[in-house]
Amino acid sequence: MWRNYLTVGLRALAKNKVYAFINIFGLSLGIAACLLILAFVRYEFSYDSWMPGADRAFQLQDFYKPTKAGGEEMKLQSSSFASGTALRKDFPQIERVVYFYTGRVAVMRDGQPVSPGRTALTDGPIFDILQIPFVRGDPKHALDDPHGVVLSETAAKAQFGNADPMGRTITLISGKMTADYRVTGIFRDLPKNTHLEAETALIARFDPQSYFADNPGVLTSWNNQNGYIYAKLKPGADPRDIEAQFPAWEKRNIPDDVTEGQHTNPGDQQDFKLVRVPDIHLGEAQDGPGGSGDKGTVITFAVVALLILGMACINFTNLATARASQRAREVALRKVLGATRKQLIIQFIGESMLVSAIATVLGLALFELALPALNAFLDAQITVDYFGAGGVLLPVIVLTLIVGIAGGVYPAFYLSRFQPARVLKANKSAAEAEGNGQLRNLLVVAQFAVSIGLIICTVVIYGQTIYARTADAGFKREGLLQVENLITPQAEAAGQALVEQVRRIRGVTAAARTSIAVIAGSNSATSFRRPGQEAVELGIYVIEPDMLPAMGMRLLAGRNLSEANGMDDATTPPSADQIDFKEDRALVARGLNVMLSEVAAKRLGFASPQAAIGQRVDGGMVDSTLGYLPTTVVGVVSDVRYRTVRDPLQPIFYYYQKTGFRQMMVRFEGDPKAINAEVEALWKRLVPSVPYRSRFVEDIVHNVYKRDERSAQLFGAFAVLAVVIGCLGLFGLASFTAERRTKEIGIRKVLGARTRDIVRLLVWQFSRPVLIANLIAWPVAWWVMRDWLNQFDVRMGLTPTPFVLAGLLAVLIAIGTIGAHAFRVARTNPVHALRYE
Structure with missing residues (x-):
C-alpha cells in the first residue's frame, strides 16, 4: 500500500512539473536561507560558551550617567585598577579577581622590536577565570612566575619555529618595561567567537605597581578605565546579590572630590555591573576588544529567518490548496472504486510530506554549499552539527513534518469529503475549482509585505552606512595618516625630532x-x-x-x-x-x-x-x-x-x-604607500625599540562602519531571496488562475476582448495584493527603521524615497512575473478553450 501511495505521489509531481518545481525549489530556498541565518544567530550567541567554567566568570563593567554638568552616557567594558582592588577586598563571594591590561607589548627578535599581534598583561592567574585550552604547560600555574609568559600556537611557531618553546626566554618591551620572560605555556589558537579576539598572541604576568610607578594615578583613580577586571565567583554565589551592594560599596570606596569646599562623589554618576563572560559580546558595553556585536541586529536577523521560512511555507500551502480542487474527479473515482476517506487523507498528506522531504534535502544541500561563502563574508567560523544536543537534524525533521502536514491537511480533509455522485453528475472539469481564493490572496499580501519591508530596510541601512562614511566630520579623511604608539617613553623622548623630520618629507x-x-x-x-x-x-x-x-x-x-x-x-x-x-x-x-x-x-x-x-x-x-x-x-x-x-x-x-x-x-599629498614607507623608515631610525604602527584614516573610517555595511548586504541578499520566493508563488498562482479561467478568457475573446484587455485583467488581479502589501509594509518598516536610525547621532533623513522605490520595485517585479504568462494565455485561440463544450 505504501509503495502505491509513493507511486501515485511521484506520478502527480511528474504530471505537474511546473507546480512541483515551484513548490520544491521555493521551499528549499526558504529552508536554506532560514538555516543560514539561524546558524549566524546561533554563532553570535555562542561567544565564549565553549570556555569551561564560563558560568562563573564575570567582567566588571563601568557605566557612566550624564550629570548636571553635561557629559555623556558611557558604557564601558573597561574598569579602573582601583575598582578591582576594592572588589577583591570587599566581597567574600568572589573567589578570584584579576586585572587584565591590553597595553601594547613588543617582542625583540634579531635586535628589532616586533609586534606579535594582540597582547595583554595580567597581575594574576587569568586562566583560572578564562579557561582557555592549553596545548603545553599547566594553565593553573603558567603565570605563577612573575616573569612568565604564555603564547598562542601561532605566536610560538612564529617566534621559535618547530623548536620546543617551553622554558625558552624572550625579551618583552612595553612602556618603560624591558625584561626577559620565560615561556611557561602554549595555549590553543583562540576561535573567532571569543570577546578576547582570535588574534591574541601573548599574555604575560606583570606587576602593576612597578609598571605604573611613574603614573600612580592609574592605580588609585576610579575614573581611569585603562584595563579589564575579571572575577570568578564562588560556587552558588549570586551576582545579583553582589550588584545590589554596589551603590553602598561605591560610596564607601570612591573618595570625594573637594573643590572650593564642596564635596562631591564621582560614584554618583557611576554604575558597576557584573557581566557573564559569554554575555560580553552582545552586551550593552561595546568599547572593548569584544565590542563588535549588536544584540538587536542579531535578533532582527532571527525574525527575518522565520519570516523567510514562513513565506516559503505559505507558497507551499498556497499552491497545495490551489491545486487540490483540480483533483475532484480523481477523488470521486477513487471513492467509487472503494477508497476510504482515511486512505485519501493519508494519500494527500503523504504526497505533501514527500514534496516537503525532497525540498528539505535540497535545502540542506544549498545550506552546505552556501555556508563557506557566509563564513568568508562574515570572517567567522560557523559550523553546524547534525547530531547531538545542538544538532540541527531533529529540528529539520520536525520542520519537514510540520510543513508537509500544513500543506497537505487542507487538501486531504477538503477533498476526501467530496460526494462522488455530485462531482461526477456535475461533470466537474480539472480546470474548475470552488471558492474565491480570498485566503490565498491574503497569504500573497503577507508574502509581499515581508519582501517590501526587507527591501526598505536594506535601502535605509545601506543608505545610512554610506551617509555615515561620507558625512562631514569636520576634517578631510583623504591624505591623512595616523601614526600610533607615541605614548611609549622611547617615542616620547624622540617625539620632537620625529615630528620635525616627518614635516620635511616630500609630500x-x-x-x-x-x-x-x-x-x-x-x-x-x-x-x-x-x-x-x-x-x-x-x-x-x-x-x-x-x-x-x-x-x-x-x-x-x-x-x-x-x-x-x-x-x-x-x-x-x-x-x-x-x-x-x-x-x-x-x-x-x-x-x-x-x-x-x-x-x-x-x-x-x-x-x-x-x-x-x-x-x-x-x-x-x-x-x-x-x-x-x-x-x-x-x-x-x-x-x-x-x-x-x-x-x-x-x-x-x-x-x-x-x-x-x-x-x-x-x-x-601623493602616493600613500611611499609616504608611509618614509615615515616608517624615520620611526625605525629614531625609535628603534618600539614597533611602528600606522593606519590611513580612510581605512579606519571604512572598517568602523563595516559591521553596518555587512548588515545591509545581508539584508539585501535575504530581501532578494524573499522576493524570489514570493515571485515563485505568485507565478504558480497566476498559472493556476489562468488555467481555471480558460473558459472565461475564451468567452471574453469571442465577445470581442482584445489581448491587451485580457492581459490588463490578469495583471491587475495579481497587482492588487502587492499594492495592499505596500500599505502594510510601509508603516511597519518606518517604525523599525526610525528606531534603528535613532542609534546614530548623525543620520540620514527617513524620506518617502526608500518606501516608494521598494513599492514600485515590488509592483514591477510582480508584473514582470505574471505579465509574460498572462500575455501567452491571452493570445490562446478561444477555440481550444471552448471545444470541450
Whole structure:
C-alpha cells in the first residue's frame, strides 16, 4: 500500500512539473536561507560558551550617567585598577579577581622590536577565570612566575619555529618595561567567537605597581578605565546579590572630590555591573576588544529567518490548496472504486510530506554549499552539527513534518469529503475549482509585505552606512595618516625630532602630535566653568599647534596656539613629590591659554565664537585640592567628529604641552604607500625599540562602519531571496488562475476582448495584493527603521524615497512575473478553450 501511495505521489509531481518545481525549489530556498541565518544567530550567541567554567566568570563593567554638568552616557567594558582592588577586598563571594591590561607589548627578535599581534598583561592567574585550552604547560600555574609568559600556537611557531618553546626566554618591551620572560605555556589558537579576539598572541604576568610607578594615578583613580577586571565567583554565589551592594560599596570606596569646599562623589554618576563572560559580546558595553556585536541586529536577523521560512511555507500551502480542487474527479473515482476517506487523507498528506522531504534535502544541500561563502563574508567560523544536543537534524525533521502536514491537511480533509455522485453528475472539469481564493490572496499580501519591508530596510541601512562614511566630520579623511604608539617613553623622548623630520618629507604638508585621534577608542573629560556659573563637562586633549592644518580644522575666531608663547604651554617638569603638587600650584598661579571647539563654546554659554575670545574658563585639570586652573580662551576652532556617528559630538577643550601625546597626524599629498614607507623608515631610525604602527584614516573610517555595511548586504541578499520566493508563488498562482479561467478568457475573446484587455485583467488581479502589501509594509518598516536610525547621532533623513522605490520595485517585479504568462494565455485561440463544450 505504501509503495502505491509513493507511486501515485511521484506520478502527480511528474504530471505537474511546473507546480512541483515551484513548490520544491521555493521551499528549499526558504529552508536554506532560514538555516543560514539561524546558524549566524546561533554563532553570535555562542561567544565564549565553549570556555569551561564560563558560568562563573564575570567582567566588571563601568557605566557612566550624564550629570548636571553635561557629559555623556558611557558604557564601558573597561574598569579602573582601583575598582578591582576594592572588589577583591570587599566581597567574600568572589573567589578570584584579576586585572587584565591590553597595553601594547613588543617582542625583540634579531635586535628589532616586533609586534606579535594582540597582547595583554595580567597581575594574576587569568586562566583560572578564562579557561582557555592549553596545548603545553599547566594553565593553573603558567603565570605563577612573575616573569612568565604564555603564547598562542601561532605566536610560538612564529617566534621559535618547530623548536620546543617551553622554558625558552624572550625579551618583552612595553612602556618603560624591558625584561626577559620565560615561556611557561602554549595555549590553543583562540576561535573567532571569543570577546578576547582570535588574534591574541601573548599574555604575560606583570606587576602593576612597578609598571605604573611613574603614573600612580592609574592605580588609585576610579575614573581611569585603562584595563579589564575579571572575577570568578564562588560556587552558588549570586551576582545579583553582589550588584545590589554596589551603590553602598561605591560610596564607601570612591573618595570625594573637594573643590572650593564642596564635596562631591564621582560614584554618583557611576554604575558597576557584573557581566557573564559569554554575555560580553552582545552586551550593552561595546568599547572593548569584544565590542563588535549588536544584540538587536542579531535578533532582527532571527525574525527575518522565520519570516523567510514562513513565506516559503505559505507558497507551499498556497499552491497545495490551489491545486487540490483540480483533483475532484480523481477523488470521486477513487471513492467509487472503494477508497476510504482515511486512505485519501493519508494519500494527500503523504504526497505533501514527500514534496516537503525532497525540498528539505535540497535545502540542506544549498545550506552546505552556501555556508563557506557566509563564513568568508562574515570572517567567522560557523559550523553546524547534525547530531547531538545542538544538532540541527531533529529540528529539520520536525520542520519537514510540520510543513508537509500544513500543506497537505487542507487538501486531504477538503477533498476526501467530496460526494462522488455530485462531482461526477456535475461533470466537474480539472480546470474548475470552488471558492474565491480570498485566503490565498491574503497569504500573497503577507508574502509581499515581508519582501517590501526587507527591501526598505536594506535601502535605509545601506543608505545610512554610506551617509555615515561620507558625512562631514569636520576634517578631510583623504591624505591623512595616523601614526600610533607615541605614548611609549622611547617615542616620547624622540617625539620632537620625529615630528620635525616627518614635516620635511616630500609630500607631507603638515604633521602634529596629539592625544586624540580618529576613532581611537580613548576618552578624556573633566569639568569646566565660567566664573559665577555652573560647571559643564568637556573633553580635554593635548595638541600641537600644527594640528589645525594637519586635520584641516578651521579657525573660527582668535588665534592658534603657539610653541613660542609661554602662556600657551602647560608643560610642567615632573615633580619628585607627588603629594606637594608644587609645579601644578605654579601653573594655577600663572594660568594657561587654550582653545575651544565651536560646540564647547556653546556649551559654556558663549553667544558666538568671537564672544569667547579673551574670556576666562576655569578647568578641573589639576588635583581637586588646588581648585580650578584659570585658563584664557585665545581661539575657537571648528568641530571635529573624532568618533563614529553613533556617538554624540564631543565638545572639546584643546591645550598644548610637550608631553602626553598618543598619536601623530600626518597630512600628505601623493602616493600613500611611499609616504608611509618614509615615515616608517624615520620611526625605525629614531625609535628603534618600539614597533611602528600606522593606519590611513580612510581605512579606519571604512572598517568602523563595516559591521553596518555587512548588515545591509545581508539584508539585501535575504530581501532578494524573499522576493524570489514570493515571485515563485505568485507565478504558480497566476498559472493556476489562468488555467481555471480558460473558459472565461475564451468567452471574453469571442465577445470581442482584445489581448491587451485580457492581459490588463490578469495583471491587475495579481497587482492588487502587492499594492495592499505596500500599505502594510510601509508603516511597519518606518517604525523599525526610525528606531534603528535613532542609534546614530548623525543620520540620514527617513524620506518617502526608500518606501516608494521598494513599492514600485515590488509592483514591477510582480508584473514582470505574471505579465509574460498572462500575455501567452491571452493570445490562446478561444477555440481550444471552448471545444470541450
